Amino acid sequence: MATEPLSQKEIEDRLRELPGWSFQGDRITRAYRLSSHFAAVALVVHIARVQDELNHHSDLTLGYNTVSLSLRTHDAGGVVTEKDIRLATRVERIARAHDAE
Numbered sequence: 001m002a003t004e005p006l007s008q009k010e011i012e013d014r015l016r017e018l019p020g021w022s023f024q025g026d027r028i029t030r031a032y033r034l035s036s037h038f039a040a041v042a043l044v045v046h047i048a049r050v051q052d053e054l055n056h057h058s059d060l061t062l063g064y065n066t067v068s069l070s071l072r073t074h075d076a077g078g079v080v081t082e083k084d085i086r087l088a089t090r091v092e093r094i095a096r097a098h099d100a101e
Contacts, residue, residue, distance in 0.1 A: 005079035014085045018092055027072040028080055028088060032100035034065050043067050043098045050090045056083045067100070 006014070011028065015021050021030045034040045044062050047069070051057045059070040069091060071084040 003073055003076040003081045003083060005073075005076055005081055006085070011080050011085075018085075018088055021088055021092075023080070026078055026080070027070050028084055029068070029070045030088065030091070031066055031068040032095050032098075034067065034098060034100050037064050039098060039100075040065050040067050043095060043100060046094045046098070047091055050094065051087065054083070054087055054090070056087050058084075058087065067095075 008023070011023050015023060015028065018030075020032075021028050032040075032043065034043060040062055044060060044067055047058075047060060047067070051060075056073070061068040061070075069088075071080070071087055072078050073081040073083050076083075
């Protein structure tokens with residue numbers, strides 16, 4: 001079953017529920033700042049576990065004490081779909097548990 005792209009309005013409406021996330025071009029993005037490099041690495045590991053669970057993977061960048069994500073659905077032509085919103089929602093919960101800003 002094909003995954004349908006969300007309209008720009010649908011994306012903007014859904015992102016109101018996800019503070020800090022933004023829609024840029026063909027993807028949704030978010031960066032988190034953590035207290036240390038170790039905390040950032042731990043967040044990346046937890047995000048990777050959720051991505052495997054959902055079978056939906058983002059572009060994920062680890063900095064010294066930052067983690068950045070860029071989400072779009074490759075198998076739908078590189079657009080934002082419900083899969084991306086679902087992953088962003090899960091990531092947001094994990095990040096709060098890690099005290100990420």
